[in-house]
Amino acid sequence: MRxxxxxxxxxxxxxxxxxxxxxLSQTHRDLHFRAVDFNRDLRxxxxxxxxxxxxxxxxxxxxxxxxxxxxxxxERTEWGRVLFLFRxxxxxxxxxxxxxxxxxxxMAWNASTAAMNDPSQRRLALRTKAAREYLELGKDFLExxxxxxxxxxxxxxxxxRLYRDKYEDHEHAAEFFTKAAALPGGHRYTRRFAAYELxxxxxxxxxxxAELRTLYDSGEQERLPTxxxxxKELEIKLDILPDQRIPD
Amino acid sequence: MxxxxxxxxxxxxxxxxxxxxxxxxxxxxxxxxxxLLLFALLLIGCxxxxxxxxxxxxxxxxxxxxxGAMSIFTSLLAVIATARLLPQDIEDRTAYTVLAKPVSxxxxxxxxxxGVLLLLALSLLAMTALFFAVLMLREQSVINETARQMAAAPxxxxxxxxRLVHTTAFNVNxxxxxxxxxxxxxxxxxxxxxxxxxxxxxIFTTIVMAFVYFIGHLQPIARExxxxxxxxxxxxxxxxxxxxxxxxxxxxxNLTDDVVAGNAIPVALLLKxxxxxxxxxxVYLALAWTVFFRKEL
Numbered sequence: 001m002r003x004x005x006x007x008x009x010x011x012x013x014x015x016x017x018x019x020x021x022x023x024l025s026q027t028h029r030d031l032h033f034r035a036v037d038f039n040r041d042l043r044x045x046x047x048x049x050x051x052x053x054x055x056x057x058x059x060x061x062x063x064x065x066x067x068x069x070x071x072x073x074x075e076r077t078e079w080g081r082v083l084f085l086f087r088x089x090x091x092x093x094x095x096x097x098x099x100x101x102x103x104x105x106x107m108a109w110n111a112s113t114a115a116m117n118d119p120s121q122r123r124l125a126l127r128t129k130a131a132r133e134y135l136e137l138g139k140d141f142l143e144x145x146x147x148x149x150x151x152x153x154x155x156x157x158x159x160x161r162l163y164r165d166k167y168e169d170h171e172h173a174a175e176f177f178t179k180a181a182a183l184p185g186g187h188r189y190t191r192r193f194a195a196y197e198l199x200x201x202x203x204x205x206x207x208x209x210a211e212l213r214t215l216y217d218s219g220e221q222e223r224l225p226t227x228x229x230x231x232k233e234l235e236i237k238l239d240i241l242p243d244q245r246i247p248d
Numbered sequence: 249m250x251x252x253x254x255x256x257x258x259x260x261x262x263x264x265x266x267x268x269x270x271x272x273x274x275x276x277x278x279x280x281x282x283x284l285l286l287f288a289l290l291l292i293g294c295x296x297x298x299x300x301x302x303x304x305x306x307x308x309x310x311x312x313x314x315x316g317a318m319s320i321f322t323s324l325l326a327v328i329a330t331a332r333l334l335p336q337d338i339e340d341r342t343a344y345t346v347l348a349k350p351v352s353x354x355x356x357x358x359x360x361x362x363g364v365l366l367l368l369a370l371s372l373l374a375m376t377a378l379f380f381a382v383l384m385l386r387e388q389s390v391i392n393e394t395a396r397q398m399a400a401a402p403x404x405x406x407x408x409x410x411r412l413v414h415t416t417a418f419n420v421n422x423x424x425x426x427x428x429x430x431x432x433x434x435x436x437x438x439x440x441x442x443x444x445x446x447x448x449x450x451i452f453t454t455i456v457m458a459f460v461y462f463i464g465h466l467q468p469i470a471r472e473x474x475x476x477x478x479x480x481x482x483x484x485x486x487x488x489x490x491x492x493x494x495x496x497x498x499x500x501x502n503l504t505d506d507v508v509a510g511n512a513i514p515v516a517l518l519l520k521x522x523x524x525x526x527x528x529x530x531v532y533l534a535l536a537w538t539v540f541f542r543k544e545l
Binding site: 002005006009010011013014015017018020021022024025027028031032033052055056057058059060061063064067068071093095096097098102152221 | 301304305308309312313315316319320404461462465466468471472475492493494497498499500502503504505506508509510511514517520521524527528531535538539542
């Protein structure tokens with residue numbers, strides 16, 4: 001009889017806490033805390049032990065172990081393995097901005113440069129193709145990272161740098177620097193960088209000038225050599241009246 | 249002395265704390281704190297290996313490993329220390345001596361649980377201190393290195409770089425993560441106590457708790473599937489409902505992954521999680537008392 005009472009109590013307690021647990025789970029989801037998709041692909045990638053560990057509350061530890069393996073693979077320049085491991089790491093810890101950033105950096109900067117300078121491949125066209133594929137992989141990591149962390153400025157900044165330095169796409173670079181600057185925690189220089197990029201976009205000179213001038217007027221700390229150079233160039237290009245120009 | 253002074257009270261806080269103190273002393277004699285030595289070795293070993301990385305990577309991995317290890321060690325400690333309490337007391341006949349005195353069974357159980365919770369608090373406190381010490385040492389070393397590298401840079405840039413090092417190393421949310429680890433360990437201790445009231449051996453309790461631990465982490469998947477899927481058969485749905493109703497949702501207490509990732513834990517969420525942990529503890533203690541109340545000793 002007592003056993004029955006205890007079993008019933010356990011079930012009643014379960015029924016009482018269920019709405020509270022659901023509400024808390026919903027809060028976790030709203031805050032993007034449960035962004036991991038535990039599917040068959042991940043199971044195959046992690047192996048049985050890793051998958052069970054990840055499911056049992058040691059997700060970050062498994063991700064770290066894989067990250068350390070990726071670090072070693074990078075030191076050995078095993079790019080395929082670096083990619084494979086970083087895919088797992090970012091799947092397990094989609095809210096860790098550092099992992100997305102590192103994965104993108106390895107692909108877009110290190111692996112693409114290594115592919116471009118690959119001594120085993122004589123044909124330039126094939127080396128260029130491989131390098132561009134790694135660039136795309138890097139961009140993909142950053143885009144997926146942003147999707148998972150829309151509130152963090154670091155990845156917008158990294159994507160802007162990728163567009164600026166690797167694709168020389170100033171329009172997109174300006175767009176992502178602007179987005180990074182608008183988010184809480186964004187570095188002050190990202191707004192400046194956005195204006196520099198805008199200054200190099202054909203047809204956007206007037207927007208760039210307005211932004212650079214606002215920065216210039218905001219105080220001495222923004223009047224850096226690059227900003228002054230861009231302003232001067234735009235003043236000439238846009239034929240700004242002499243009395244409206246900044247002093248030499 | 250008037251007779252009324254000797255009147256027995258149904259519940260006495262001092263009796264409970266006396267049992268708690270005794271339990272705590274007994275547990276500390278088991279050399280449980282050697283776990284801390286392992287923790288220290290793990291942290292120091294990691295920091296030596298991670299010196300090869302950038303400071304962002306190093307701090308991220310260090311925090312991950314430290315919080316993960318804290319979670320594992322406190323959970324293990326909670327289960328292993330609690331599982332042996334009642335069987336040991338019955339075997340040593342301490343339980344008979346204590347319960348023969350005017351001590352209620354509830355006081356006895358609550359005292360035992362409180363003793364374990366004290367032990368867990370002290371262990372976690374020691375691990376936290378150790379973790380912060382290692383983190384501070386590494387932070388100081390990175391700050392010195394950064395200051396040296398930035399010596400020629402403008403003051404503003406140098407200050408920005410040092411601020412970045414500091415914010416990467418320390419994050420006030422680390423305390424939230426540690427608080428939630430403690431709440432989870434308390435829940436596991438209370439549940440272990442409940443199971444040990446009807447278990448026959450320590451090993452049975454430990455094995456059951458190992459299963460509970462894994463199922464507890466999978467429970468939210470079962471719950472969502474049960475509540476959202478209509479295509480499953482009646483048998484599957486009943487089974488999932490039972491899993492969801494019987495096992496605690498341990499995923500609710502897994503905030504450390506997000507803490508280390510640098511995400512802010514809202515105070516309301518932290519308080520709700522801790523309240524949930526307390527709720528679990530109280531109910532499991534009540535259930536343990538229900539079973540232990542008329543148990544033949």
